[in-house]
Amino acid sequence: MKFTVTHESSNTKARRGVLETAHGTIQTPIFMPVGTQATVKTMTPEDLESMNAQIILSNTYHLFLRPGTDIIAKAGGLHKFMNWDKPILTDSGGFQVFSLSHRRKITEEGVMFRSHIDGSKQFLSPEKSMEIQHILGSDIMMAFDECAPYPATREYIAHSSDRTTRWAERCKIYHNNKEGQNLFGIVQGGMYKDLRKKSAEELVSLDFPGYAVGGLSVGEPIELMCDVLDYTTDFMPKDKPRYLMGVGTPDYLFEAVERGIDMADCVLPTRNARKGTVFTAHGKLVIKNARYAEDFLPLDPECDCYVCRNYSRAYIRHLFKANEILGLRLASYHNLYFLLKLMENIRTAIENDSFLSFKDDFYAKYGYNNING
Amino acid sequence: MKFTVTHESSNTKARRGVLETAHGTIQTPIFMPVGTQATVKTMTPEDLESMNAQIILSNTYHLFLRPGTDIIAKAGGLHKFMNWDKPILTDSGGFQVFSLSHRRKITEEGVMFRSHIDGSKQFLSPEKSMEIQHILGSDIMMAFDECAPYPATREYIAHSSDRTTRWAERCKIYHNNKEGQNLFGIVQGGMYKDLRKKSAEELVSLDFPGYAVGGLSVGEPIELMCDVLDYTTDFMPKDKPRYLMGVGTPDYLFEAVERGIDMADCVLPTRNARKGTVFTAHGKLVIKNARYAEDFLPLDPECDCYVCRNYSRAYIRHLFKANEILGLRLASYHNLYFLLKLMENIRTAIENDSFLSFKDDFYAKYGYNNING
Numbered sequence: 001m002k003f004t005v006t007h008e009s010s011n012t013k014a015r016r017g018v019l020e021t022a023h024g025t026i027q028t029p030i031f032m033p034v035g036t037q038a039t040v041k042t043m044t045p046e047d048l049e050s051m052n053a054q055i056i057l058s059n060t061y062h063l064f065l066r067p068g069t070d071i072i073a074k075a076g077g078l079h080k081f082m083n084w085d086k087p088i089l090t091d092s093g094g095f096q097v098f099s100l101s102h103r104r105k106i107t108e109e110g111v112m113f114r115s116h117i118d119g120s121k122q123f124l125s126p127e128k129s130m131e132i133q134h135i136l137g138s139d140i141m142m143a144f145d146e147c148a149p150y151p152a153t154r155e156y157i158a159h160s161s162d163r164t165t166r167w168a169e170r171c172k173i174y175h176n177n178k179e180g181q182n183l184f185g186i187v188q189g190g191m192y193k194d195l196r197k198k199s200a201e202e203l204v205s206l207d208f209p210g211y212a213v214g215g216l217s218v219g220e221p222i223e224l225m226c227d228v229l230d231y232t233t234d235f236m237p238k239d240k241p242r243y244l245m246g247v248g249t250p251d252y253l254f255e256a257v258e259r260g261i262d263m264a265d266c267v268l269p270t271r272n273a274r275k276g277t278v279f280t281a282h283g284k285l286v287i288k289n290a291r292y293a294e295d296f297l298p299l300d301p302e303c304d305c306y307v308c309r310n311y312s313r314a315y316i317r318h319l320f321k322a323n324e325i326l327g328l329r330l331a332s333y334h335n336l337y338f339l340l341k342l343m344e345n346i347r348t349a350i351e352n353d354s355f356l357s358f359k360d361d362f363y364a365k366y367g368y369n370n371i372n373g
Numbered sequence: 374m375k376f377t378v379t380h381e382s383s384n385t386k387a388r389r390g391v392l393e394t395a396h397g398t399i400q401t402p403i404f405m406p407v408g409t410q411a412t413v414k415t416m417t418p419e420d421l422e423s424m425n426a427q428i429i430l431s432n433t434y435h436l437f438l439r440p441g442t443d444i445i446a447k448a449g450g451l452h453k454f455m456n457w458d459k460p461i462l463t464d465s466g467g468f469q470v471f472s473l474s475h476r477r478k479i480t481e482e483g484v485m486f487r488s489h490i491d492g493s494k495q496f497l498s499p500e501k502s503m504e505i506q507h508i509l510g511s512d513i514m515m516a517f518d519e520c521a522p523y524p525a526t527r528e529y530i531a532h533s534s535d536r537t538t539r540w541a542e543r544c545k546i547y548h549n550n551k552e553g554q555n556l557f558g559i560v561q562g563g564m565y566k567d568l569r570k571k572s573a574e575e576l577v578s579l580d581f582p583g584y585a586v587g588g589l590s591v592g593e594p595i596e597l598m599c600d601v602l603d604y605t606t607d608f609m610p611k612d613k614p615r616y617l618m619g620v621g622t623p624d625y626l627f628e629a630v631e632r633g634i635d636m637a638d639c640v641l642p643t644r645n646a647r648k649g650t651v652f653t654a655h656g657k658l659v660i661k662n663a664r665y666a667e668d669f670l671p672l673d674p675e676c677d678c679y680v681c682r683n684y685s686r687a688y689i690r691h692l693f694k695a696n697e698i699l700g701l702r703l704a705s706y707h708n709l710y711f712l713l714k715l716m717e718n719i720r721t722a723i724e725n726d727s728f729l730s731f732k733d734d735f736y737a738k739y740g741y742n743n744i745n746g
Contacts, residue, residue: 037695038688044699045683067691071667075687083683293440294447310418310456314448315411318440322410325698326417 001139001182001209003241009355013233013260016350019241021139022180023079023087026054027347028241028262031253031339032089034270037062038072038082041270042329043336045084050306051337052344055087055139057265060132061096065115065122069135077137089265090138091245092129092171094145094186095214106146108163126170134178142212143171145186147245150218157190164188164214165202172206184243186214187236191228200235211236212243213261217252226255233260250279250342251368254359257346269339273331276320279338283367285313287331292317305337374512374555374582376614376635382728386606386633389723392614394512395553396452396460399427400720401614401635404626404712405462407643410435411445411455414643415702416709418457423679424710425717428460428512430638433505434469438488438495442508450510462638463511464618465502465544467518467559468587479519481536499543507551514548515585516541518559520618523591530563537561537587538575545579557616559587564597566604573608584609585616586634590625599628606633623652623715624741627732630719642712646704649693652711656740658686660704665690678710 007016017028033040033048034057040048048056058078063069075081078088097104101113101122110125129144145164148157168185175183185203189195203211213232216225229244236242241262247253248266256264269279276287280300285292287299298308299316307316307330319327342362349358363369380389390401406413406421407430413421421429431451436442448454451461467484470477474486474495483498502517518537521530541558548556558576562569576584586605589598602617609615614635620626621639629637642652649660653673658665660672671681672689680689680703692700715735722731736742 037691037697039692039697039699042698042702044702062695066695067666067687071687071691074667075669075685081685081688081691083688294444296448312448312454314440314444315454315456318410318444318454319412322435322439324410324412325415325701326412328698329415329417329702 003210003239005239007351007353009350010353012258012355014257014346014350014355015260015262016347017241017262019262021055021087021182023085023139024054026087029257029343029346029350030054030263031248031343032057032263032265033336034058034265034267035082036267037066038078040336041274042325042332045082047333048084048336049086051333051340053086053336053340055089056084057089057091058136058138059093059096060090060129060136061093061100061124063136064093064124064132065117069132073135077135079137087139088136089140090133090136090142092133092142092144092186093124094129094142095147095245097124098147108166110144126167127174130171130174130183134175134181138181140210141175141181141183143168143183143185143208145188145214147214147218148188148190150191150215150220152190154190154192154195157188157192157195161188161190161195161199165199168203168208169206172208182209184208184210184212186212186245187232188215189232190215191220191224193228193231196228196232197235200232204235204237208240210241210243212245214245216244217246222251222255225252226259229256229259229261236260248339250339250362250366253339253342254346254362258355258359269335270332273335274328276327276331278331278334281365287313287317288320299331299334300338303334303338303341305334305341307331307334307337376583376612378612380724380726382723383726385631385728387630387719387723387728388633388635389720390614390635392635394428394460394555396458396512397427399460402630402716402719402723403427403636404621404716405430405636405638406709407431407638407640408455408457409640410439411451413709414647415698415705418455420706421457421709422459424706424713426459426709426713428462429457430462430464431509431511432466432469433463433502433509434466434473434497436509437466437497437505438490442505446508450508452510460512461509462513463506463509463515465506465515465517466497467502467515468520468618470497471520481539483517499540500547503544503547503556507548507554511554513583514554514556516544516556516558516581518561518587520587520591521561521563523564523588523593525563527563527565527568530561530565530568534561534563534568534572538572541576541581542579545581555582557581557583557585559585559618560605560609561588562605563588564593564601566601569601569605570608573605577608577610581613583614583616585618587618589617590619595624595628598625599632602629602632602634609633621712623712623735623739626712626715627719627735631728631732642708643705646708647701649700649704651704651707654738660686660690661693672704672707673711676707676711676714678707678714680704680707680710
């Protein structure tokens with residue numbers, strides 16, 4: 001894997017880069033659609049390619065439990081199983097073990113937990129997560145970490161964050177630079193600057209090809225997220241890609257990029273779409289609202305996506321009211337396209353060194369308060 | 374509308390034809406995918422075009438109740454509302470009033486009923502059905518009829534069938550040959566030969582551009598359906614398209630075409646797909662079955678559709694087990710393609726005057742008993 005920063009913003013930490021992987025080249029900063037269970041919900045790979053998705057995310061925890069790694073191994077890996085031949089990033093299962101499973105027990109060795117599907121007893125550890133991600137064949141693998149809750153005491157975070165570092169070392173040893181797959185470390189440390197610094201420095205000394213920021217966007221105010229992110233990226237190498245986990249609204253993406261983030265992912269655009277909430281240049285729109293019953297404009301008149309070129313709000317509202325699956329499909333397509341296009345525009349703005357003015361214009365139109373004035 | 378029979382089978386009543394409408398030309402015999410609520414469930418218009426769908430069906434009853442004709446009128450008709458620019462056939466609402474609504478009351482004037490959506494009091498009549506179908510702008514409209522239950526007494530059928538004829542006359546008067554839209558009459562008469570003959574002759578005297586056979590495939594054995602259909606098509610003009618309503622399994626389609634049917638529709642291929650049952654050259658396949666968990670063949674190894682070229686049974690089974698919408702989409706696409714391709718092969722077989730041998734080969738492989746030996 002090769003990462004090259006091609007442009008740097010002169011008045012922010014935003015940067016424009018190129019990330020080369022075994023399954024293709026990724027222009028950064030990038031938003032990564034999430035395909036939790038080996039499918040980006042409602043979308044085919046062709047749909048994703050038509051909206052210029054460059055890399056998608058999938059989930060070790062979910063695929064481990066269902067269909068199980070045996071089946072994906074027999075399919076020849078996740079790319080072949082789901083028919084997607086571009087890059088895939090898989091998370092480690094760490095986050096889901098803590099957010100989805102029942103009755104988990106954390107030890108130094110790993111995490112015992114009960115499956116959220118059938119209650120069966122399961123175990124994940126740094127080594128097991130690596131073994132699964134090797135079978136999945138993801139281009140970017142994540143180290144097995146604990147995503148600590150918010151709020152949490154300094155003591156809890158210090159303990160958890162240190163263990164995450166020890167687990168990262170075990171991941172690195174097991175991974176052993178398997179060809180074609182790249183392992184990222186995850187910086188933890190909660191909302192404590194010195195702990196973020198310690199986590200980052202220790203992980204950097206392990207020399208990963210890329211680093212994620214974990215434990216943010218977990219319920220804290222956006223101002224706090226921005227603050228923590230700002231100093232955390234300062235502790236991270238400039239020549240390696242930086243990935244902020246679990247972020248997927250326009251404001252969070254802008255704030256992240258402004259602070260030197262290159263990659264982000266979130267289920268929100270597709271989850272919100274299925275609930276009928278879509279992005280537009282002028283803010284969110286709830287398509288089921290009665291006011292759209294006879295509105296023959298596209299979801300977003302400023303959007304040039306397949307959905308906005310072909311369907312009206314009135315039609316999509318009808319699909320939602322009538323519980324038609326096509327409604328979920330069209331809204332999901334639009335929301336993903338909206339974020340991917342936004343990131344494309346952000347990349348262009350960085351190239352032109354106009355990131356902040358582009359952000360200001362977007363915020364003004366969208367109806368956001370500009371966090372940094 | 375112009376209908377031309379281009380080939381006739383020498384040893385059956387099967388025929389190959391071309392039907393020209395305002396929105397395009399249809400090669401017959403044809404299967405018509407059903408888009409009940411202004412969408413063929415899970416599919417975009419582009420999906421339908423890519424599987425060579427030539428005409429789709431939609432439902433007056435459903436669209437009348439939701440979103441309502443006002444909205445579709447403002448959209449500029451159903452084609453524009455749903456973004457489908459090829460031919461559309463709409464049924465009259467007659468069948469749904471009897472199969473879906475609550476507490477209906479039939480009078481000579483029409484049918485009072487309660488909406489299956491909100492229980493509201495509604496009224497449909499021959500004139501109202503025509504008014505709605507004019508607004509929808511369907512290429513082929515159906516006369517408002519009563520689809521009588523099976524079994525039913527001769528007295529009930531005689532009475533109902535006569536009223537259907539009187540309603541057809543009222544439909545024709547209201548329709549008044551509105552430009553670009555063609556009204557088909559529906560032959561009723563239950564399982565009684567003389568009543569079928571009477572119904573057909575009276576409708577033919579009204580001179581419709583096409584005729585449907587209603588009241589079949591309503592629970593009667595297939596042998597009885599074949600018998601009734603056989604004599605009923607003899608009572609129908611040779612130079613007009615003949616449409617068998619509500620038929621959509623390979624055997625019913627073969628038997629219908631053999632008896633001179635040119636058009637058919639059914640929700641079954643998409644409904645079964647959403648339940649995980651798909652067509653293959655060797656019979657039905659229930660994709661959720663455990664035996665497919667590690668089966669990396671396509672749904673149907675003999676099928677050349679998008680789904681069979683790109684996905685395995687193991688993957689599609691995973692999607693169904695994980696409740697992923699993409700599973701419904703892929704299975705729906707395959708089932709529709711399967712029937713459309715079957716009809717294409719049937720058309721070729723009629724052109725080559727090899728319909729019966731093609732049918733025999735298909736039945737043997739699919740595992741059907743050959744009804745006519």
